[in-house]
Amino acid sequence: MFRTLAARRDAFPLATPFRISRGVKSVADVVTVEIASAGVFGRGEGVPYARYGESVDGALAEIEGVRVAIEGGATRDELQQLMRPGAARNAVDCALWDLEAKRARRAVTDLLGLPPVAATATAMTVGLDTPEVMRVAARALAGVPLIKIKVDRSDPEAQIRAVRDAAPDPRIIVDPNESWTIAEVERLMPLLVDLRVDLLEQPLPAEADDALEGLTPPVSIAADESAHVAGDVAALARKYQVVNIKLDKTGGLTAALALADAAQAAGLGLMTGSMICSSLSIAPALIVAARCGFVDLDGPLWLSADWAGGVRGLDGVLAPPEPGFWGTV
Known part of the structure; x- marks a missing residue:
C-alpha cells in the first residue's frame, strides 16, 4: 500500500493571550500531517512543547x-517503535x-468498538493574572460546569479565592504547572x-514529585507533566490519584x-487535556474524554480562528466536530 506523507507548520x-506560570x-504553533493513499487522506496534529525539549x-x-x-x-503498531512519544508521533498516529477510518468508511470509535463521540463538558480556563483580572474572567464563566484555574507562587490563595467568589x-x-513546593501543597490543602x-x-x-509519596491528600492530585506513557503508571500510582492523558505526551491516540x-x-x-491547539488535536482526544472524570479540552476555544467544521463550545460544553472532519465519514 503506497502512501504519500506531507508535514507542515501551521500557526493559529x-x-x-494565554498565561501560565511558565509564560x-x-x-498556537502546530505540526499538521496528512497521509494519503488511493485518493483518501488522513490528518493529524501535534503541538511541540518546549517543556519537553520539543520544537x-x-x-x-x-x-x-x-x-x-x-x-x-x-502500521500504527510499528509506529510506536519507529518514533518516540511526543508531538511528532501524535500527528502521524x-x-x-x-486514514484507516476513511478507507474503511467507518468511524474510529466504531473501529474501537465504542459508541460515537458525544458532546462533553470541558474545563474552561481562567489564565494566570492578578486576582482582580481573574475574578472578572471567572464571573463570565460562572455558569459553566468546570473551571480550571492557572496559578503560580505569587499569591495562589488570592487567585483561587477570587475565582471561587x-x-x-x-x-x-x-x-500550578509545577510551580509549588511540597510545603505549599500541604499548607494550601x-x-x-x-x-x-x-x-x-x-x-x-x-523531577521533585517523589515528595508526594505517602501523602493522602483530601483533594486528589493529578499527574500531568509527570505522566507520559503506560510505562509510567507504576511510579505514578505511588504519588497521584489521577492521570492527565494528553496525546501530545503519549505520542498519539494509540x-x-x-x-x-x-x-x-x-x-x-x-x-x-490538551495544549493550546486546533480542533484537529481535540477530535481524537474526545475519544479518550469519554472515559474521563475530568476533561480539559478548551484549547481551540482560545483561537481567533479554527478549522471549518471543528469543535464548538457553548457554556462549557464541547460539541464534537462535523461528520468527516476527523475519524468519521
Missing part, C-alpha cells in the same frame, strides 16, 4: 526521518487513524478543601488508550 493566533502564549522544526525533522517507513505502509457553583481544577476544589493538577516539578487502560487497572482516575 489566539484571541487573547505567555499568543500563537516545530524538531518535530518536522522527526517526521521526515520516518517518511520512507510511513509511505511504505508502516492520528493521521493514520483518520466570582463563580460559586462550578467544579474547579487548580493547576485546607484552603482547597474550604473552596471546594475538586482536583489539584501537577503542583510539584516532575498510546493514549494504552495509558488509560494501565491507569484504570492501577486504580487511578482519568483526566484528559
Whole structure:
C-alpha cells in the first residue's frame, strides 16, 4: 500500500493571550500531517512543547526521518517503535487513524468498538493574572460546569479565592504547572478543601514529585507533566490519584488508550487535556474524554480562528466536530 506523507507548520493566533506560570502564549504553533493513499487522506496534529525539549522544526525533522517507513505502509503498531512519544508521533498516529477510518468508511470509535463521540463538558480556563483580572474572567464563566484555574507562587490563595467568589457553583481544577513546593501543597490543602476544589493538577516539578509519596491528600492530585506513557503508571500510582492523558505526551491516540487502560487497572482516575491547539488535536482526544472524570479540552476555544467544521463550545460544553472532519465519514 503506497502512501504519500506531507508535514507542515501551521500557526493559529489566539484571541487573547494565554498565561501560565511558565509564560505567555499568543500563537498556537502546530505540526499538521496528512497521509494519503488511493485518493483518501488522513490528518493529524501535534503541538511541540518546549517543556519537553520539543520544537516545530524538531518535530518536522522527526517526521521526515520516518517518511520512507510511513509511505511504505508502516502500521500504527510499528509506529510506536519507529518514533518516540511526543508531538511528532501524535500527528502521524492520528493521521493514520483518520486514514484507516476513511478507507474503511467507518468511524474510529466504531473501529474501537465504542459508541460515537458525544458532546462533553470541558474545563474552561481562567489564565494566570492578578486576582482582580481573574475574578472578572471567572464571573463570565460562572455558569459553566468546570473551571480550571492557572496559578503560580505569587499569591495562589488570592487567585483561587477570587475565582471561587466570582463563580460559586462550578467544579474547579487548580493547576500550578509545577510551580509549588511540597510545603505549599500541604499548607494550601485546607484552603482547597474550604473552596471546594475538586482536583489539584501537577503542583510539584516532575523531577521533585517523589515528595508526594505517602501523602493522602483530601483533594486528589493529578499527574500531568509527570505522566507520559503506560510505562509510567507504576511510579505514578505511588504519588497521584489521577492521570492527565494528553496525546501530545503519549505520542498519539494509540498510546493514549494504552495509558488509560494501565491507569484504570492501577486504580487511578482519568483526566484528559490538551495544549493550546486546533480542533484537529481535540477530535481524537474526545475519544479518550469519554472515559474521563475530568476533561480539559478548551484549547481551540482560545483561537481567533479554527478549522471549518471543528469543535464548538457553548457554556462549557464541547460539541464534537462535523461528520468527516476527523475519524468519521
